[in-house]
Amino acid sequence: MENYPTYPHGRIQTVQSLCAALGEPEPKIRAIAARAHNLYIGPKPKPKKNGGTRYVFDTKSPLKPLLKKINYCLFRKVIFPKYLTGSISRRDFIANVEIHSHSKHVVTEDIASFFDCITTHHVYRVWREFFGFGREVAELLTLLTTKDGKVFQGTPTSSYLANLVFWDKEHLVVAKLAERGIRYSRYVDDITLSTVGSLTAEDRRWAIGQVYAMIGSSGFKPQRGKHASLSASKPILIMGVHANQKPTFPKQERAAIRAQVYQLEKSVKGNEFGDLFERRLQSAAAKVGKLKRLHPTEAAALKLRLNTVRRKFGEHTAQPSPQSQPTTTVAEAQFDNDPPF
Secondary structure, eight states: OOSSOBOOSOOOOSHHHHHHHHTOOHHHHHHHHHHGGGSEEEEEEEEOTTSOEEEEEEEOTTHHHHHHHHHHHTGGGSBOOTTBOTTBTTBOHHHHHHTTTTOSEEEEEEBTTTGGGOBHHHHHHIIIIISOOOHHHHHHHHHHHOBTTBOOTTSTTHHHHHHHTTTTTHHHHHHHHHHTTOEEEEETTEEEEEESSOOOHHHHHHHHHHHHHHHHHTTOOBOGGGOEEEETTSOOEETTEEOSSSOBOOHHHHHHHHHHHHHHHHHHHTTOOOTTHHHHHHHHHHHHHHHTTTOHHHHHHHHHHHHHHHHHHHHHHHSOOTTOOOSSOHHHHHHHTOOOO
């Protein structure tokens, strides 16, 4: 695999060819592009892992299905290098941490207001210069994938555009870092550097300078308050996962998940089903699904215990009552499908 994103397919030069690739008539696509700015839903608050809040958007028909077609027909044909991990098929946050396993030194950086700073200029360059599409094609696709001059986080195409925003610079920085034994990854707006050997203060300053220069030259700024420098003298946590050796979840987190399952079992045993029981079951199912990624044996045992809890909860809700609920719960559906990480 190349160390930079590639699009090894034909370069679409006309709007007619774009419509043929998307399987949609030209009048329809142009009409959607003309009113795309009115087809956004949001902002919707979404809690961050660090306790903050981010605001995400969605899109509605007919824009949303068209953006999904753009993903399927164009973005999913891009070959992404391994150092890009966020919102790419089969590359979750664990894949990001795995790049930095057996770390002795780690530096983490965050890009400030990342999506708000991805402008129509960046997006047009992605379509025109990275994909190599014709001018009118790039203009039309930019209209479809931006609103009010920028990209909105949460829309179907936003993560792909975020991964490609440094397409012409990032691979050069990765190569320079590798020459000094420094590993690099980016999970959307989270950048991680690491070494398996020593990292001098001079090399650390130089590496951070390389990253700051890359994002600064593209019109972005680092979130300096989130800068962190870690060493193996203490547990190294990357995105909540230990990276001193092979990736593992912290013991405290695993113990908390076991305790959550135990509390559900206690509630079932005491026939204590309150209004929040289903939500608690859903939360535990999601956490066990996450645990499965790195600790499959432990997760399998907890899953069996949750299956028993779920079955008894189903029996309880099936009892005749004015407030009886369907026996198939949201928690059951989510747990059976092994929730996303």
